Amino acid sequence: xxxxxxxxxxxxxxxxxxxxxxxxxxxxxxxxxxxxxxxxxxxxxxxxxxxxxxxxxxxxxxxxxxxxxxxxxxxxxxxxxxxxxxxxxxxxxxxxxxxxxxxxxxxxxxxxxxxxxxxxxxxxxxxxxxxxxxxxxxxxxxxxxxxxxxxxxxxxxxxxxxxxxxxxxxxxxxxxxxxxxxxxxxxxxxxxxxxxxxxxxxxxxxxxxxxxxxxxxxxxxxxxxxxxxxxxxxxxxxxxxxxxxxxxxxxxxxxxxxxxxxxxxxxxxxxxxxxxxxxxxxxxxxxxxxxxxxxxxxxxxxxxxxxxxxxxxxxxxxxxxxxxxxxxxxxxxxxxxxxxxxxxxxxxxxxxxxxxxxxxxxxxxxxxxxxxxxxxxxxxxxxxxxxxxxxxxxxxxxxxxx
Amino acid sequence: xxxxxxxxxxxxxxxxxxxxxxxxxxxxxxxxxxxxxxxxxxxxxxxxxxxxxxxxxxxxxxxxxxxxxxxxxxxxxxxxxxxxxxxxxxxxxxxxxxxxxxxxxxxxxxxxxxxxxxxxxxxxxxxxxxxxxxxxxxxxxxxxxxxxxxxxxxxxxxxxxxxxxxxxxxxxxxxxxxxxxxxxxxxxxxxxxxxxxxxxxxxxxxxxxxxxxxxxxxxxxxxxxxxxxxxxxxxxxxxxxxxxxxxxxxxxxxxxxxxxxxxxxxxxxxxxxxxxxxxxxxxxxx
Amino acid sequence: xxxxxxxxxxxxxxxxxxxxxxxxxxxxxxxxxxxxxxxxxxxxxxxxxxxxxxxxxxxxxxxxxxxxxxxxxxxxxxxxxxxxxxxxxxxxxxxxxxxxxxxxxxxxxxxxxxxxxxxxxxxxxxxxxxxxxxxxxxxxxxxxxxxxxxxxxxxxxxxxxxxxxxxxxxxxxxxxxxxxxxxxxxxxxxxxxxxxxxxxxxxxxxxxxxxxxxxxxxxxxxxxxxxxxxxxxxxxxxxxxxxxxxxxxxxxxxxxxxxxxxxxxxxxxxxxxxxxxxx
Numbered sequence: 001x002x003x004x005x006x007x008x009x010x011x012x013x014x015x016x017x018x019x020x021x022x023x024x025x026x027x028x029x030x031x032x033x034x035x036x037x038x039x040x041x042x043x044x045x046x047x048x049x050x051x052x053x054x055x056x057x058x059x060x061x062x063x064x065x066x067x068x069x070x071x072x073x074x075x076x077x078x079x080x081x082x083x084x085x086x087x088x089x090x091x092x093x094x095x096x097x098x099x100x101x102x103x104x105x106x107x108x109x110x111x112x113x114x115x116x117x118x119x120x121x122x123x124x125x126x127x128x129x130x131x132x133x134x135x136x137x138x139x140x141x142x143x144x145x146x147x148x149x150x151x152x153x154x155x156x157x158x159x160x161x162x163x164x165x166x167x168x169x170x171x172x173x174x175x176x177x178x179x180x181x182x183x184x185x186x187x188x189x190x191x192x193x194x195x196x197x198x199x200x201x202x203x204x205x206x207x208x209x210x211x212x213x214x215x216x217x218x219x220x221x222x223x224x225x226x227x228x229x230x231x232x233x234x235x236x237x238x239x240x241x242x243x244x245x246x247x248x249x250x251x252x253x254x255x256x257x258x259x260x261x262x263x264x265x266x267x268x269x270x271x272x273x274x275x276x277x278x279x280x281x282x283x284x285x286x287x288x289x290x291x292x293x294x295x296x297x298x299x300x301x302x303x304x305x306x307x308x309x310x311x312x313x314x315x316x317x318x319x320x321x322x323x324x325x326x327x328x329x330x331x332x333x334x335x336x337x338x339x340x341x342x343x344x345x346x347x348x349x350x351x352x353x354x355x356x357x358x359x360x361x362x363x364x365x366x367x368x369x370x371x372x373x374x375x376x377x378x379x380x381x382x383x384x385x386x387x388x389x390x391x392x393x394x395x396x397x398x399x400x401x402x
Numbered sequence: 403x404x405x406x407x408x409x410x411x412x413x414x415x416x417x418x419x420x421x422x423x424x425x426x427x428x429x430x431x432x433x434x435x436x437x438x439x440x441x442x443x444x445x446x447x448x449x450x451x452x453x454x455x456x457x458x459x460x461x462x463x464x465x466x467x468x469x470x471x472x473x474x475x476x477x478x479x480x481x482x483x484x485x486x487x488x489x490x491x492x493x494x495x496x497x498x499x500x501x502x503x504x505x506x507x508x509x510x511x512x513x514x515x516x517x518x519x520x521x522x523x524x525x526x527x528x529x530x531x532x533x534x535x536x537x538x539x540x541x542x543x544x545x546x547x548x549x550x551x552x553x554x555x556x557x558x559x560x561x562x563x564x565x566x567x568x569x570x571x572x573x574x575x576x577x578x579x580x581x582x583x584x585x586x587x588x589x590x591x592x593x594x595x596x597x598x599x600x601x602x603x604x605x606x607x608x609x610x611x612x613x614x615x616x617x618x619x620x621x622x623x624x625x626x627x628x629x630x631x632x633x634x635x636x637x638x639x640x641x642x643x644x645x646x647x648x649x650x651x652x653x654x655x656x657x658x659x660x661x662x663x664x665x666x667x668x669x670x671x672x673x674x675x676x677x678x679x680x681x682x683x684x685x686x687x688x
Numbered sequence: 689x690x691x692x693x694x695x696x697x698x699x700x701x702x703x704x705x706x707x708x709x710x711x712x713x714x715x716x717x718x719x720x721x722x723x724x725x726x727x728x729x730x731x732x733x734x735x736x737x738x739x740x741x742x743x744x745x746x747x748x749x750x751x752x753x754x755x756x757x758x759x760x761x762x763x764x765x766x767x768x769x770x771x772x773x774x775x776x777x778x779x780x781x782x783x784x785x786x787x788x789x790x791x792x793x794x795x796x797x798x799x800x801x802x803x804x805x806x807x808x809x810x811x812x813x814x815x816x817x818x819x820x821x822x823x824x825x826x827x828x829x830x831x832x833x834x835x836x837x838x839x840x841x842x843x844x845x846x847x848x849x850x851x852x853x854x855x856x857x858x859x860x861x862x863x864x865x866x867x868x869x870x871x872x873x874x875x876x877x878x879x880x881x882x883x884x885x886x887x888x889x890x891x892x893x894x895x896x897x898x899x900x901x902x903x904x905x906x907x908x909x910x911x912x913x914x915x916x917x918x919x920x921x922x923x924x925x926x927x928x929x930x931x932x933x934x935x936x937x938x939x940x941x942x943x944x945x946x947x948x949x950x951x952x953x954x955x956x957x958x959x960x961x962x963x964x965x966x967x
Contacts, residue, residue, distance in 0.1 A: 067747045068914070093656075249558045255915055256637070259539055397650070401640060425770050425773050425774075426771070430796070433808075434795070434796055437804075441806060495702075495709065502699045502700070506691060517936075518707060518711070520942070523888070524939055526907075527908070528894065528911045532915055532928070533720075534713055536716060536720060539729075572710060576706075592690060601691075601695045627800075630800015645802045648802050648803075658806075661806065680791065685790055
């Protein structure tokens, strides 16, 4: 058979070419990608009618419409009330969120402290007129006008919630009860639980070591644990390299951490409050306790921001108001496991003790928390641009894990 | 028009061939090799220290950095070693069952065994990894079974990754070996026996050489799949593989250039591996 | 063929060990799907079917399955066309670079998924400026699925030879008739087996998908996200068990197809080509 089957092949080939053409067309239709850059226009002055939809970038668990669990839903009501259909894109990292915001196709983002500053500086977000967000008045004062949401007295976002990275330990094994990060970071202390120590598997954990060094080695002169120069950074990294020998496994998602403590694979290490609760609720688990060590802790505080190129600003304002409304804020805080931003949420949580457990109104507690920021080479003080940027942190983390 | 095209193609088989190949080759060369080329170009870019943005200046700094930092070499060594260990383990585990299926089992049993080996291939990769997590944890089945004997499971670490990878890719080794063994005529094996070859001798001198292309075919997958994975190491250990470092740089740090540079390492390893495999005739056994 | 009793026994033991190794983890998932407690410790305390109804009521799972089915069908269709074309060219023509085709086809599956994923991702986002959608998932999956269809088709074409096609033309059939009545029937079961494998690969792929999916959630991505939420674990175990059970259908089909008299003698041949699962 040599030349006979041309017809069938022609058909197939034509089909392929058509597909290829389609592919090309599919690729071609989106070239309006943004070069970012806000127009510095002032905040919205008056709320208009909703535009029918709103496009959000959010952390997983911040915008739940019942598709994860039918009982976890604070979006459907909002859609019904405002007529704004919510489209969500999950951002996995702060970097991804910044990149996505710069495309200009989104109306808003739930940004962590390590993204907000970059977004403000890059002109990717607009100031927020808090008068148009009625629920703003009920937000804990300590969350308002903070460096990560306010620049030169101009407000750039609505606080969403916060939490701290605590020290959890198995009460049966770890005796006496620890009160310092030294329990996991001091090589002599940690060696007592060799192979059962755990830590958060992320370069940002280097800040936890810096926090400990800040208290124990004042001569290093560490102030902000995210702005580390050569000497400070190396000291923190060396400490973590020593810690590596005592680590059983690092944890990256909270299932892994929970399973490790319930199963006994880990007995001491960093945790989030929500994980501690899960372990404590498990009848078969050994007893655990989560504490804020005397050196303080790292933590996070998230902010809803509006894009400078928002196509649906009215719906975005409606959303920002909704997500910090007492009911929605209570729901999201409980689902995600963090302290709500709205004072009034505390009365509406399903677990009446939620705000106590998560220290929602305990400012003394949060005064000791150094919220996550992205390390940049700019030290933010007279040291100039001599600090280690995030890509250096990632490389160091690779070396620490080995 | 259609008729003229018809006639043209009839007279020009080369044109037929061109039409036939344009789709697949176009796709693979443009979409795939093109993308790989983009990746390679990206490995020559830099990350600006100050803004964290990618700068499109070309240079070999990333490769230099990878070469000069010992930890990257350790990670490449570990990844290749575990990939090799997984491949050997799978070959050893696969041979008896493949031989049994090909030469001993009745057609009915054979069909059942094929299903038994194929089914795990179709069930979710993640579900299988998590199953191992549940089994290997401190309060899991493995320790529960070993405890009466005073033993303790491997926990989460290099051993766990080796076990889980061996588990995940085993069917990919069984099937080609089975197909390869089935192609060996029974008469060849009987002849070896008739000439006085002991079973071990027959295995070593007759079966193994004939089945080698099939084993190599299977090994392409056990090896390359281990080489490129980052999810299993993350789930059952805190060990870093090449994939974990690549993922951390591209997914977390936004340092695409360094990630791309490191990604050329497994690509180079696999291309060499494939060239050797092709020489050994493995491609015919896929 | 003569095999001594001792060897036979050894083979049986080896087979048993391998089978146990393959099946124990799957059985464990099956047991945990009925676990009453959310805790994953062993031994489990009580049995319940509660998680099954929760899983069925979960709209996230249903959406994810639908996305995966669409991606799988799209990728399979593309891979079928491209793989068949390449197979026809390679087995019915001689040309310069013919050997390279088989190398080229196997490359996307033999190179680590993270490389394929990252390469496609940088092309989509840095060069072409396309949004990551279902379309980009299909492109990514089709790329590594071509090899399965190609391998099955090439093996079949090699085996069937060209004599029947030549006879058909000698008897006056035109190209289309020859294809319709000769080539296609002999290729059909190989193509369907290839398509099943391609679909399976696509359906279970996570690494390339992670880089090409954007905000789309395929089933593996849904499973991955939900495994990191302790409260969802029991539901994921149920989904895992259901996937294992559903996989009987394609395995049965593939097995039937590859055992048809005109087809390959070895059911494994098709499966081996699958040796492609995309991680």
